[in-house]
Amino acid sequence: MTMKKMILAALATVALSTTAMAQNSNFDYSVDRFADIEVLRYQVPGFEDLSLQQKELVYYLTEAALNGRDILFDQNCKYNLMVRETLEDIYRNYKGDKNDKDYQAFIKYLKQVWFGNGIHHHYSMDKFIPEFSKAFFDKQFAALPGADQRAAEKKVLDRVIFDPAFMAKRVNQADGEDLILTSACNMYEGVTQQEVEDYYNNLKDTTDLTPISWGLNCKVVKRNGKIVEEPYKVGGLYSKAIEKIVYWLQKAATVAENEGQRAYINELIKFYQTGSLKTFDDYSIMWAEETKSDVDFINGFIESYGDPLGMTGSWEGMVNFKDKAASRRSKLISDNAQYFESNSPVDNRFKKKNVKGVSAKVITAAILAGDSYPSTPIGINLPNSNWIRAAHGSKSVSIDNITDAYNKVAAGTGFNEEFAYSNVEVELMKKYLDIADALHTDLHECLGHASGQLLPGVDQDALKAYGSSLEEGRADLFALYYLADPKLVELGIFPNMDTYKAEYYKYIMNGLMTQLTRIVPGKDIEEAHMRNRKFISEWCYQHGKKDNVIEYVKRDGKTYIRVNDYEKLRGLFAQLLAEVQRIKSEGDYEAGRQLVETYGVKVDPAIHKEVLARYEGLNIAPYKGFVNPIYTPVYDNNGKIIDVKVSYTEGYIDQMLRYGQDYSPLTH
């Protein structure tokens, strides 16, 4: 090891431990537990060290974020707000026995609806089945003030809550079905999939090298026999919520950290006022290119997983600030972006000749909202528009205070001990999984999604319903391939060449077995990230069979995954990365469909059953999410903010009820 490398190694070690050190070690992460959910809270280390102006900015942006909550509820299903309001009314009005079985089941359902931002599970997209009786609901509804005038509404609610076949799935991805007609989400109404596809195919100009993100901010409906878009904007759909968001963004603009930031905040306001997707692209470019500010945010219609056709963005908000020490780690990665792009195993025609400004940083989340709340990602790479990423770069973040909370809670559950093949794998993961996982996220977000290019003329939506799985798979494969690159040890980020094995083992164990804990018996894999982990793991298992790279081993009636050859596994990742990049670059829909359908969807029922039984014995909630801290401004006598205090005292029910009261512009 040379001197320079040692310094880098030392830096990396310091950087990695900073987040942990700044946190309060007695912090109580657990908030609530129900159904398949555990609710946690997270710390916001470093908030106190922000300048007053930055704190004020964070405060205004959190208000802008929280005011979008109702939009997401309504996008997810048109009955969601009505259901939520009614359930909250019943909760407040209830005077009976709180130990009553029906009441307990009612509380569970209410908590699920809050967590799913509607009547469907946030991950499986299946409708929640209430465990309280219809008679209980009838009685509670009848006791509400004005109930006798709400007969029509009651009829709708009965069907929405109690008929399992009605609006059964929020986003249906089943091959061959009309994905719009069979999805309960509220992004289309009265139109078929074919009609919508025809509508957009007519609008799209395939020679346009800078296309807008069609359909991103609108509902598509039929009016007088004609297909029309109803944009989300001031004066359009969701106007009341968007006006509030704009109000707080305008305040934020007055305390922006610099002119670049002020300019993109104002551009976002303009987008909300006009609904123009061209303006949204202009905003996205300004946002992607502005990297000097510490405080940053997401606020808008962003990810399209909630739309079966992958076009309309679900409303999402997040406010964050840079974790300066930990950002050194991801900066090392992004400074070497061209090395990673140039040396990847994909065909040279699909590589970027010049990787444009992948700005990578580690951030501390200050508030989670909309599509990021309560369930939240640990890394984000935006904007999503392919041509903007290619021409103007993208911002990639790892959210370390969230990851840290997950890790703190996960340690000591006995999960790895139960599922890993032997003590060797358990020890590997104990020693290296924190850092290997962090790097996987960094590489996935700041290089994986940003890497590669489409061949000229290829439609960025060419992979249709398989686009999300394939894109997530591409980013994962890129990360997996480079985790085993000696470059990471050379840069001082990994201590040695065993580190990557912890992530490889976990990835394959998860993809082939343990992620099945999230699937109900008899169901296929549907969620995009789960499909990608499955198709990668399964493909590598099948294609590595002749060399026995990955093996299922039976011991004492339990099945384990054993990885026999980590280097060959890396070779398989490389091969598959090249193929997935080809599919994406050429827009080869059929090959993409085959790959996902063959390797990424079907579940072995025997393994599934076994995994569920073993998992149940551990008593762990498969899904986790977070409540937010509370930010309270302190004013002087002239009404000027002189400080912002952060507190972590609020429980799950209290927070949800407060949000339902104070941040509910579409219902109040």
Ligand code: ZN
């Ligand atoms: Zn991703």
